[in-house]
Amino acid sequence: MYQTMMNLPLVRRANWLRTFLNAAWLGWQIESNWADPFLFAVYSIARPIASVLILVVMYSVITNGATDQPIFAYIYLGNALYILVGQVVSGVSWTVISDREQYRTVRQLYTTPLDGYFYLMGRGVARLLVGIISLVITVGFGVLAFQLPISLQTVDWLLFTVTMVLGIISLAALGHVMGSITMMTARQIGSVGDAVAGALYLFSGAIFPLDLLPSVLRPIGLIFPATYWLELARRALLGPGYVGFETFAGFSNSHLLLILLVATLLLLVASIYTYRWAFNRARETGFFDMETNF
Amino acid sequence: MMQLQPVERQTGWRLFWNTIWARAYPRLIGTFRERSWFFFEALLPVLSTVSYIYVYQAINAPEDYIGFVVIGGSMAAFWLNVLWSMGSQLYWDKDDGNLQLFVLSPAPLMAILLGMAIGGVIMTLSRALVIFVVCSLLFQVEYQTGSLWLLVIVFVVTMAALYGMGMMFSSVFLAAGREVWHFANLLQEPIYLVSGFMFPVKALGFWVASAASLIPLTLGLDAMRQLLFTSDPTIGFLPVGVEILILCVLAVFFIAGAAWMLAKLEEIGRRDGRLIERRR
Amino acid sequence: MTTSSAIEVQQLRRVYKLRGPKRKDAPRELVALESVDLEVKRGELFGLLGPNGAGKTTIIKILATLLLPTSGIARVEGLDVTQHVQAVRERISMVSGGETSGFGLLTIEENLWMFARFYGLDNATARQRIDALLKIVGIYERRTAKISDLSTGLRQKMNFIRGFISDPRVVFLDEPTLGLDVTAAREVRGFVKQWMSDHPERALLLTSHYMSEIDELCDRVAIVDTGKVLACDTPAALKKRLQREAVFQLKVSPIGPRPNREAMIEAVPGVRQVTVTEQDGYSELNLILEAEDALGGVLSHLNGRGSGLIALEKREPTLEDVFISIVGRRLDQDTTQREENGA
Numbered sequence: 001m002y003q004t005m006m007n008l009p010l011v012r013r014a015n016w017l018r019t020f021l022n023a024a025w026l027g028w029q030i031e032s033n034w035a036d037p038f039l040f041a042v043y044s045i046a047r048p049i050a051s052v053l054i055l056v057v058m059y060s061v062i063t064n065g066a067t068d069q070p071i072f073a074y075i076y077l078g079n080a081l082y083i084l085v086g087q088v089v090s091g092v093s094w095t096v097i098s099d100r101e102q103y104r105t106v107r108q109l110y111t112t113p114l115d116g117y118f119y120l121m122g123r124g125v126a127r128l129l130v131g132i133i134s135l136v137i138t139v140g141f142g143v144l145a146f147q148l149p150i151s152l153q154t155v156d157w158l159l160f161t162v163t164m165v166l167g168i169i170s171l172a173a174l175g176h177v178m179g180s181i182t183m184m185t186a187r188q189i190g191s192v193g194d195a196v197a198g199a200l201y202l203f204s205g206a207i208f209p210l211d212l213l214p215s216v217l218r219p220i221g222l223i224f225p226a227t228y229w230l231e232l233a234r235r236a237l238l239g240p241g242y243v244g245f246e247t248f249a250g251f252s253n254s255h256l257l258l259i260l261l262v263a264t265l266l267l268l269v270a271s272i273y274t275y276r277w278a279f280n281r282a283r284e285t286g287f288f289d290m291e292t293n294f
Numbered sequence: 295m296m297q298l299q300p301v302e303r304q305t306g307w308r309l310f311w312n313t314i315w316a317r318a319y320p321r322l323i324g325t326f327r328e329r330s331w332f333f334f335e336a337l338l339p340v341l342s343t344v345s346y347i348y349v350y351q352a353i354n355a356p357e358d359y360i361g362f363v364v365i366g367g368s369m370a371a372f373w374l375n376v377l378w379s380m381g382s383q384l385y386w387d388k389d390d391g392n393l394q395l396f397v398l399s400p401a402p403l404m405a406i407l408l409g410m411a412i413g414g415v416i417m418t419l420s421r422a423l424v425i426f427v428v429c430s431l432l433f434q435v436e437y438q439t440g441s442l443w444l445l446v447i448v449f450v451v452t453m454a455a456l457y458g459m460g461m462m463f464s465s466v467f468l469a470a471g472r473e474v475w476h477f478a479n480l481l482q483e484p485i486y487l488v489s490g491f492m493f494p495v496k497a498l499g500f501w502v503a504s505a506a507s508l509i510p511l512t513l514g515l516d517a518m519r520q521l522l523f524t525s526d527p528t529i530g531f532l533p534v535g536v537e538i539l540i541l542c543v544l545a546v547f548f549i550a551g552a553a554w555m556l557a558k559l560e561e562i563g564r565r566d567g568r569l570i571e572r573r574r
Numbered sequence: 575m576t577t578s579s580a581i582e583v584q585q586l587r588r589v590y591k592l593r594g595p596k597r598k599d600a601p602r603e604l605v606a607l608e609s610v611d612l613e614v615k616r617g618e619l620f621g622l623l624g625p626n627g628a629g630k631t632t633i634i635k636i637l638a639t640l641l642l643p644t645s646g647i648a649r650v651e652g653l654d655v656t657q658h659v660q661a662v663r664e665r666i667s668m669v670s671g672g673e674t675s676g677f678g679l680l681t682i683e684e685n686l687w688m689f690a691r692f693y694g695l696d697n698a699t700a701r702q703r704i705d706a707l708l709k710i711v712g713i714y715e716r717r718t719a720k721i722s723d724l725s726t727g728l729r730q731k732m733n734f735i736r737g738f739i740s741d742p743r744v745v746f747l748d749e750p751t752l753g754l755d756v757t758a759a760r761e762v763r764g765f766v767k768q769w770m771s772d773h774p775e776r777a778l779l780l781t782s783h784y785m786s787e788i789d790e791l792c793d794r795v796a797i798v799d800t801g802k803v804l805a806c807d808t809p810a811a812l813k814k815r816l817q818r819e820a821v822f823q824l825k826v827s828p829i830g831p832r833p834n835r836e837a838m839i840e841a842v843p844g845v846r847q848v849t850v851t852e853q854d855g856y857s858e859l860n861l862i863l864e865a866e867d868a869l870g871g872v873l874s875h876l877n878g879r880g881s882g883l884i885a886l887e888k889r890e891p892t893l894e895d896v897f898i899s900i901v902g903r904r905l906d907q908d909t910t911q912r913e914e915n916g917a
Contacts, residue, residue: 303694316691401692
C-alpha cells in the first residue's frame with residue numbers, strides 16, 4: 001500500500017485558477033442534472049415562466065391585455081433579467097448552506113489549501129449558465145407570446161455585452177458578500193442571498209420604475225450596480241424603441257456604464273474583504289460545523 | 295447507580311396527543327431561539343410584497359388590488375412553510391437520523407407529522423402577521439370586518455387543508471430522496487401563479503382556477519379576499535360558502551391521504567431498508 | 575418459544591435488492607443474513623461480534639422493527655417483530671454509535687424530553703428520569719447546552735440516555751462506544767453493566783468492534799460473519815476451545831509485504847492459524863499452533879526468509895484469537911463490500 005502511494009505523482013498545490021476550475025467542474029456535476037428533461041423543465045422553463053406570468057396576469061387584469069405599452073416591456077424584461085440575480089446572488093449562499101448542511105463537506109473543503117473565494121465563484125458558474133438559459137427562454141417566450149419589441153437587428157449588441165459582463169461580475173461580488181454572511185447564520189427557510197435578491201427586486205426597480213419609490217428609499221437602489229445594469233440591459237435590448245422613465249431620463253448610456261463600472265469595482269473589493277472577515281469569524285465561532293434543524 | 299423507578303407509559307390517544315406537542319415544541323421554541331427568522335421570513339417577504347404593490351401602482355390599478363397583494367403576500371408565508379418545512383422535513387429528519395428513531399418509537403408517525411404541522415402553522419402565523427400588518431400600515435389598506443367569524447372559519451379550514459397537503463408532501467418528498475429540492479422548486483412560483491397569490495384567481499378563467507383549487511390556498515385566498523374587500527363583489531371565483539365546503543373536503547382528503555401514504559411509506563421503508571434509515 | 579427468551583431468532587434471512595447506478599440497471603441481490611439462529615435470555619447481555627458487513631446491524635434493524643426479514647422468525651419478548659410492531663416498539667430502544675439525531679436548536683434536556691414523550695412518558699416522569707439519568711451519566715451540568723454545540727462524546731452520552739429513558743425491556747446497542755475517547759467509553763460500559771445488574775429481567779443486545787468491550791461486558795457472544803452465526807457461547811467457553819492449542823505472539827524483523835506470507839506460514843506443519851501485522855520496524859505474528867513443538871518449524875521458516883526473531887511470548891487465548899481461529903482472519907479485515915451494500 002505504502003509503496004503504491006510512493007509511485008503517485010507529486011501533488012500540485014492549489015492556486016486560484018485551479019480552485020476556480022475545479023469548483024466550476026464540481027458545480028457543474030451538481031447542477032448538471034438539469035440536463036434531465038424534467039429538471040430542465042422545472043428550473044429553466046416552469047419557474048421563470050411562472051414568475052413572469054404572474055406579472056403578465058397582474059398587468060392584463062388591469063389593462064385588459066394592452067401589452068404594447070412601454071411599461072409592459074419594462075416589467076417583463078426587468079423580471080426576466082432578474083433571473084440572473086436569483087441564480088447568482090442566492091446561488092452562492094445556497095452553496096455555503098448545502099456544503100455545510102446537506103453534503104457536509106465544509107470541514108473537508110476549508111481544511112484544504114484551496115482559495116475559498118474562488119471556490120465559491122467557481123461553484124456559481126454552473127448556476128449562472130442555468131440562469132442564462134432561463135433568461136433566453138423567458139425573453140424568447142415574451143417575444144413570441146406577447147410581441148415584446150425586441151429584434152436581433154435593433155439590439156445594441158456592444159452595449160448589451162459590456163453591460164452583461166459588468167452586471168454578472170457585480171452580481172457575483174454581491175453573491176460573495178451574501179455567501180460570507182451565510183457562513184455565520186443558521187439555515188432558514190431562505191438564505192441571506194434569497195433575502196437580498198428579494199430586497200433588490202424592490203430597490204433596483206426591476207419590475208416598476210424607480211420613480212414610484214418614495215424619494216427617501218430611492219437612494220438605496222442607486223447604490224447597487226444591479227439597478228444600472230437592469231436599466232442599461234433594457235436600453236440595449238429594446239434599442240431605439242426604449243422609452244425611459246423619470247429617474248434615469250437624464251443619464252446617457254455611457255454615463256450609466258461608467259457608474260456601473262465604478263460600482264462593480266467597489267463591490268468587488270468589498271466582497272473580498274467581507275469574505276476574509278467572515279471566514280475568520282466562522283472559524284472563531286465554529287459556525288463551519290453548524291447544522292440547523294427544528 | 296441511582297435506582298431508576300419503572301415507568302408507566304401512556305398509549306392510545308394520550309400518546310398521540312403528547313407526541314403532537316412534543317414534535318411541535320422544537321418549531322415553537324425555534325421562533326424564540328433563532329430570531330433571524332424575523333429578518334428572513336417576515337421583513338424580506340414584506341419587500342417582495344411591496345414590489346408587487348408598486349407594479350399595481352405603476353399601472354394605476356384600483357386600490358383594492360393593493361389589499362389583494364397584501365393578503366397574497368402574507369399567505370405566501372404558509373405556502374413556503376408547507377413546501378420547505380413540511381414537505382422536505384422528513385427528508386431532513388432521515389438525513390439527521392431522527393426518522394428511524396421516530397419510527398422505532400411507539401409514537402404514531404401521524405402524530406409526529408401533525409406536530410410538525412401545528413408547530414409550523416403557529417410559527418408561520420407570526421411571520422404572516424408581520425407581513426400583513428406592516429404592508430397594511432405602509433399602504434393604508436382598508437378592510438371590511440363584517441364577517442370576522444366567517445373569516446376565521448375560512449382561515450382555519452384553509453390551514454387544515456393546506457397542512458394536510460403538506461403532511462402528504464412529506465411522504466412523497468421523502469420517497470423522492472434528494473430530488474426533493476426539485477419538487478419543492480417546481481411548486482413554488484408556478485403555484486404562486488395558478489393560485490392567484492397576487493391577483494384574483496378568477497382572472498385565470500374557470501378551468502385553470504378549478505384545477506388550481508386543488509391547492510387549498512387558491513380557494514382560501516379567494517374567500518378571504520371576498521370577505522375583506524367590498525368594492526367589487528364580482529372578483530370572487532365561487533361563493534364563499536361553496537369554497538368553505540370544498541376546503542373541508544380537501545382537508546379530509548389530504549389528512550386521510552397523508553395517513554395512508556405514511557403507512558405505505560413505512561411499509562416500503564421496512565421492506566427495502568432504505569427509505570427510513572440514514573444513508574450516505 | 576419459552577417465556578424466558580427476550581429475543582429469539584430462527585432461520586433469519588435477509589436479502590437486499592441493490593440497484594445499479596443507472597435506473598435501467600437490473601437490481602442484484604445481496605444476502606446480508608444467510609440463516610441466523612439466536613436466543614437471548616432475559617437478564618442476559620448478549621454480544622454480536624463480527625467485522626463490518628457481517629450482518630450484525632441487519633439483525634438489530636430487523637429486531638428493532640426497522641427492517642423486514644426476507645424469511646425466518648424474529649421475536650422480541652415473545653412478540654413477532656413483523657406482526658406485533660407496535661407492541662415490540664413499546665418494549666425496545668436502540669442506540670447507535672455516531673448518531674447525530676435530535677434537533678440542533680434544542681438543549682440536551684429538551685431533546686430528551688421530546689423523545690420521552692414519544693415513548694409515552696408523562697411530563698413529570700419524563701423530567702424526573704431525564705434529571706436522574708443526566709446525573710448518572712455525569713452530564714447534568716451541561717443539560718442546557720444546545721445539541722448543535724455538543725462534542726461527539728457528549729452527544730453520544732445524550733443518545734445513551736435517550737436509549738434508557740423509556741425504561742425499555744430490551745435494548746439494542748449498535749457500536750455504542752464508536753468514536754468515544756477511552757474515559758467516555760469506560761463510563762458507558764460502566765453504565766451498561768450497572769443497568770443490567772439493576773434490571774436482571776431485561777436484556778441487552780450489543781454489537782461492537784472492540785473485542786475487549788464484548789469480553790468485558792457480555793454474558794454470551796455470537797460470532798457473526800458473512801451473514802452466518804459461526805459460534806455462540808460465553809466468552810470464557812469460546813476461549814477455552816483454544817486452550818488445547820498453543821497461542822504465541824512473535825516479533826520478528828520485517829517480513830515485508832510479500833504476497834501469501836500468511837498462507838506460507840500456515841503451510842508449516844502444526845500451524846493452525848496466523849495473522850501478520852507490520853509494525854514500526856518489525857512484523858508481529860499471532861500464531862495458533864496445534865502444539866508447542868510446531869514453533870520450531872515456524873522459526874526456521876522465518877529464518878529461511880531472512881527474518882530473525884526479536885521477541886517471543888506465549889499467552890492465554892483472547893476473543894481475538896477465537897475470532898481468528900473461527901473466521902480465518904482478523905476482525906479489522908472487514909468485508910467492506912458487504913457493508914457498503916447495507917449489510
